[in-house]
Amino acid sequence: MKLPFAGRLLAVAILAGATATLPVSSAFAQTPEKPKVALVMKSLANEFFLTMEDGAKAYQKDHSDEFELISNGIKDETDTANQIRIVEQMIVSRVNALVIAPADSKAMVPVIKKAVDAGITVINIDNQLDPAVVKSKNISVPFVGPDNRKGARLVGEYLAKKLKAGDEVGIIEGVSTTTNAQARTAGFKDAMEAAQIKVVSVQSGDWEINKGNQVASSMLSEYPNIKALLAGNDSMAVGVVSAVRAAGKAGQVQVVGYDNINAIKPMLKDGRVLATADQFAAKQAVFGIETALKIIKGEKVDSGANGVIETPVELVTQ
Numbered sequence: 001m002k003l004p005f006a007g008r009l010l011a012v013a014i015l016a017g018a019t020a021t022l023p024v025s026s027a028f029a030q031t032p033e034k035p036k037v038a039l040v041m042k043s044l045a046n047e048f049f050l051t052m053e054d055g056a057k058a059y060q061k062d063h064s065d066e067f068e069l070i071s072n073g074i075k076d077e078t079d080t081a082n083q084i085r086i087v088e089q090m091i092v093s094r095v096n097a098l099v100i101a102p103a104d105s106k107a108m109v110p111v112i113k114k115a116v117d118a119g120i121t122v123i124n125i126d127n128q129l130d131p132a133v134v135k136s137k138n139i140s141v142p143f144v145g146p147d148n149r150k151g152a153r154l155v156g157e158y159l160a161k162k163l164k165a166g167d168e169v170g171i172i173e174g175v176s177t178t179t180n181a182q183a184r185t186a187g188f189k190d191a192m193e194a195a196q197i198k199v200v201s202v203q204s205g206d207w208e209i210n211k212g213n214q215v216a217s218s219m220l221s222e223y224p225n226i227k228a229l230l231a232g233n234d235s236m237a238v239g240v241v242s243a244v245r246a247a248g249k250a251g252q253v254q255v256v257g258y259d260n261i262n263a264i265k266p267m268l269k270d271g272r273v274l275a276t277a278d279q280f281a282a283k284q285a286v287f288g289i290e291t292a293l294k295i296i297k298g299e300k301v302d303s304g305a306n307g308v309i310e311t312p313v314e315l316v317t318q
Contacts, residue, residue, distance in 0.1 A: 034065070034066065034067050034068050035066075035067045035068070035096035035097060035293065035296050036067070036068045036070060036093070036094075036095040036096050036097070037060075037067050037068065037069055037070070037095065037096065037097045037098075037099060037289055037292055037293070038070045038071075038072065038090040038093075038095040038097065038098050038099070039053065039056050039069060039070070039071040039072065039099050039100075039285050039288075039289070040072050040073075040083065040086055040087060040090065040098065040099070040100040040101070041053060041071070041072065041073040041074070041100075041101045041126075041285075042073065042074060042077050042083075042101050042102075042103050042126070042127075042207075043073060043074055043075065043076045043077045043079070043207070043208075044073035044074075045075075045076065045208075046077065046207065046208075046233075046235050047234075047235070047261040047262060047263055048233065048234070048235070048259045048261050048281050049073055049101070049281075051261065051262075051281040051282050052101075052126075052281050052282065052284050052285045053071050053073065053285070054282065055281065055282030055283055055284070055285060055286055056069060056071060056285035056286060056289060057069065057071065058282075059285075059286045059289065060289075066293065067289070067293060069289075070090070070093070070095065072086045072090075074086070074103060076206075076208065077103060077174070077175055077206055077207040077208060078103065078175055078206055079103060080103040080104045080107050080108065083102070083103045083108065084107075084108065084111045087100070087108075087111045087112070087114075087115060088111060088114070090115070090120075091114055091115050091118050091120065094118075095120060096120065096121065096296055097120060097121040097122070097123065097289075097292035097293070097295075097296060098112075098115050098120050098121070098122045098123070098292075099122075099123045099125055099285060099288040099289055099292055100112070100122065100123070100124060100125065101125050101126035101127055101284075102124065102126075102127050102129055102178075103127075103175070103178075104175070104177050104178065105127060105128065105129050105130040105133075105177060105178050105179045106129075106130045106133050106177065107177070108129065109129055109130065109133045109134055109137055110137070112124075112129065112134075112137075112139070112141060113137045113139050116139045116141070121292050121295050121296055122141050123141070123142055123144055123288040123289075123291050123292045123295075124141050124142065124143045124144070124145075124288075125143075125144050125145050125284055125285060125287070125288040126145055126180065126284060127145075127178045127179060127180040127181075128143045128145065128179040128180065128308075129141055129143070129179070130179060131306065131307075140307060141307070142291060142301065142303055142307050142308075142309060143307060143308045143309065144287045144288045144291050144308075144309045144311060145180075145279070145284065145287075145308075145309075145310070145311055146279040146310065146311050146312065146313035147183075147310055147313060148179075148180045148183035148184050148187065148258075148279075148313075149183040149184070149186050149187040149190070150187065150313060151184070151187065151258065151277040151279060151313035151314075151315075152183070152184040152185070152186070152187025152188050152190075152191075152230075152232075152258060152277065153187035153188070153190045153191050154187075154277060154313075154314075154315040155187075155188070155191075155230070155256050155257075155258060155275050155276065155277050155315060156187060156188045156189075156190065156191025156192060156230065156256070157191045157194075157195075158256075158274070158275045158315060158317060159191070159228055159230065159254060159256050159274060159275060160191050160192065160194070160195035160197060162228075162254055162274065163195065163197055163227055163228060163254070164197075165195065165196035165197065166196065166197070166198065167197050167198065167227040167228070168197075168198050168199075168200045168223060168225050168226050168227060169192060169197055169198070169199055169200070169226060169227060169228040169229065169230060170199070170200060170201045170202070170203070170216075170219040170223060170226050170228075170229050170230070171185055171188050171189070171199060171201070171202040171203075171229075171230045171232070172203065172204075172205040172212050172215050172216060172219075172229060172230065172231045172232060172236050172237075172240060173185045173202055173203065173204045173205065173232050174204065174205070174206070174207040174232040174233055174236070175204065175206055175207055176204045181204075181207075181232055184232045184233075184258055185202060185232065188230045188232075200219075200223045200226065201219050201222070201223060203215045203218070203219065205231065205232070205236040205239065207232070207233050207235060207236060208235055208236065208239070209235050209236065209238050209239040210239060211236070211239070212231060212235065212236025212237070212238070212239030212240055212243075213239030213240065213242050213243045214239075214243075215236075216229055216231075216239060216240040216243035216244065217243040217246065217247065220243060220244070220247045220249065220253070221247075226253060227252075227253060227254065228253060228254035228255070228256070228274075229244070229253060229254075229255050229256075230256050231255065231256065231257045231258065232257075232258055233257060233258050233259050234257040234258060234259040234260065234261045234263065234264040234273075234276055235259075235261070235263075236257070237255055237256070237257030237258075237264060237267075237273055237276070238257075238263055238264065238267070240255050240257075241255055241267055241272045241273060244272075250272070251271075254274045255267075255272065255273050255274060256273065256274050256275045256276065257273055257275075257276040257277075258276055258277045258279075259276060259277070259278070259279065259281065260276045260277065260278035260279075260281075260316045261281070264276055268316065268317070268318050269318060271318065274317070274318075275315060275316065275317045276316050277313055277314065277315060277316065278313065278314045278315075278316045279311070279312070279313045280311070280312060280313075283311070284311070287309070287311050291309060
């Protein structure tokens with residue numbers, strides 16, 4: 001049994017006073033090393049995750065005496081197989097905690113179970129693991145992150161004020177097997193339905209600029225009366241803006257996104273993008289790391305009945 005710090009000091013004092021044969025240094029040998037925390041993200045080609053990583057590194061630098069940080073990212077948003085390999089490597093490396101933004105809400109669960117079974121504290125950030133699949137594996141993984149549906153609804157409601165009932169819009173969704181993509185699409189739909197605006201198409205842009213551009217170009221061609229395109233993240237929104245311009249519809253088709261990455265800010269300023277949602281990328285991993293460290297220390301973590309620790313999300317406009 002490992003004693004609390006104060007308890008270890010007392011034990012050392014007692015041993016020293018009794019001139020026991022056990023060297024005092026042996027009592028200190030029980031002091032645990034700094035926990036190793038692995039941060040496993042999605043594509044580092046996405047500015048959102050680069051910002052997340054930078055925030056985590058800055059936090060670790062300020063708390064270097066509390067934990068070590070190992071950060072990893074995958075090639076692209078759909079590279080689930082490589083993310084699985086990274087998690088397996090972290091298990092072999094015997095990290096103490098795993099903070100992960102899963103590439104796929106279902107496919108990542110089996111390897112997450114391996115980590116949990118190996119005694120690793122696992123915290124889910126950004127994209128929530130599928131609750132039903134997690135439950136089927138008899139494990140519990142806290143989700144630390146924003147309400148994506150609420151955030152997308154805020155963006156959609158702001159857009160709806162610029163449109164009128166009966167207008168047509170399209171939704172460029174993230175990777176369709178991820179819960180955050182599904183939640184954002186649901187939030188966009190909530191807002192459109194409330195305003196009686198017609199969603200004529202929902203297609204996946206895989207969270208990426210080029211795919212977002214391709215999908216938007218196709219939608220604009222197939223549905224020439226579209227008045228707005230709602231992108232599930234800002235990377236896709238960047239691609240959408242290019243597609244709108246190429247179609248000669250700049251100023252005629254509104255574009256909204258989600259994430260508030262730096263690349264989108266000039267577009268918000270000049271009106272190429274109407275609105276986005278800020279879920280505080282620099283703090284996303286930090287929220288997860290803080291939760292992991294609390295659990296490792298045996299501290300109580302407050303979460304809802306569904307195991308969710310909600311973090312902020314805010315509407316951002318010009």
